[in-house]
Amino acid sequence: MRLSSRLPHGFTPNALTASLAALKAGGREILDLTVSNPTRCGFAYPEAEIRTALSAPTVLSYDPDPQGSRTAREAIARHHGHGLRAEDLLLTASTSEAYGLLFKLLADPGDDILVPSPSYPLFDWLARLEGLSARSVPSYFHERWHLDPGTLEAAVTPRTRAVVVVNPNNPTGHFLSKTEWSDLTAFCTERKLALLVDEVFSDYALEPPADRLDTALQDADPPCPVFVLSGLSKVAALPQLKLGWIAVRGPGAAEHMEGLAFLADQYLSVSAPVQAAAPRLLELAPAIRDQIRQRLRANLAALDAALSAHPHLSRLPVEGGWSVLLRRPAVDGDDACALRLLEHASVLAHPGSFFDLPGDGHLVLSLLGPESTFREGLARGLSLL
Structure with missing residues (x-):
């Protein structure tokens, strides 16, 4: 076979x-x-407190919500701030699963996404598994890494549906500058593209430039659809507990969340224990x-x-x-x-x-x-x- x-x-x-x-x-x-x-x-690690959080009585009840537990989403919204609400969030079992849902939401087989490089090689396979192609767009280094608007423009095809950026990048550590963010959202708006921003490492600034974009959530009303990804893997250094999330902002946010909830409802992959424990784990x-x-x-x-x-x-x-x-x-x-x-x-x-x-x-x-x-x-x- x-x-x-x-x-x-x-x-x-x-x-x-x-x-x-x-x-x-x-x-x-x-x-x-x-x-x-x-x-x-x-x-x-505070092992006893983590075990206690994971053994809350609510883990024995099953109350599926396609967006995930509201209590967990409220805790994540508080963690991020910037006016984020529980309604803006959808929980996933990982950021990898989040990418899979977003690729299903935004693209058809044969479409493509743009991924500035250098970057983690996972994106190529996540795209392929959804029948998409990930088009690598070279960044350049001059004192620091920079996105190249010219190479982004040259990489767009009639079947491009989204741009993926990691802020800060893995492995270069490059934070988007505020100017790059403005240029990137304008680029996506003009070409009717979605913007996926992976911020799993955003809590780990080491030598950040003054003009960095701390988080895409600072832009409460972006001109293009923006999906911000994060999760417990880096936020709480607990990769084994398998909880990620997507924050949805920009034009069409309500429709996009409705579509994501429909997709997530087909899997309901996030376990009850980690959702019940999430507020305490974030503390x-x-x-x-x-x-x-x-x-x-x-x-x-x-x-x-x-x-x-x-x-x-x-x-x-x-x-x-x-x-x-x-x-x-x-x-x-x-x-x-x-x-x-x-x-x-x-x-x-x-x-x-x-x-x-x-x-x-x-x-x-x-x-x-x-x-x-x-x-x-x-x-x-x-x-x-």
Whole structure:
């Protein structure tokens, strides 16, 4: 039987993944500088309070609402502020599911979406699984990353339905500037496109420019349809609890919410326990985020100290998020460099090509891991670059 053409042609792992599996199978200890799971990074979670929140009596009752529990949505609206209301929100089991619902809402099979790059590779597959194509639109770097209006304009086709941006971007950390936001909403308005803004990392500003757009929710009345995505995965560093949300604003918001609710009603995928626990989890979240920000800053400072001894290496600014882009001499390809680090230094780093970074000469490191692991990974790895 033939599988759907939406799936990959094969599932053979790439060279880096295959080598990592082989080294682990052989007992090699790997220093992982790509870690993105906060629950494995040594942060102190208020475990008893989280368990209590998840065991509320209401978890035993089933009261399905396609938009999600009103109590949870009210708590999320309070968390975000900016005039957001429970009525403006729809709950999902994850931001990935949120993208799937939005792609179903906005586009037909064969349509396309625009995704500024560098960016996380997930978008390409989420689009493909809905029968869409994700058209990569290169950003450019000059002192900081910038959206390029010319490349956006050149990428639009008669079947383009939406633009996806991540604020701040993963992995570049680029926050949209207020000017970029104005230009982007004008662009989408003129071409009758929706604008999807993924803000899962918005609570993690590190070296933000003064003109950054903190959140798209600052624009209470955007001229084009705007859908803002976030979730507990980053807001509360609880990816295992599977709760995301979509905030809907702009022209046609009521109709768009009605369509999203219809789609969500076909799945009703969000569990009762996490919806019941959401208000308390959001109250506990600031203390967890404070720990993460402290870790990010400490690891960034350790990287700067290490780079002082390696003048041929440098890093790009980290406006926000959990990653840093390390710039190196492009004496070999990024994939080959990452493989060399893994096999010769037992250090795992992402090649820049994983995120569609242009050319060679970049590695992407996570700032989230334990400080001792990060420092040891730098000590082992930088000398090989």
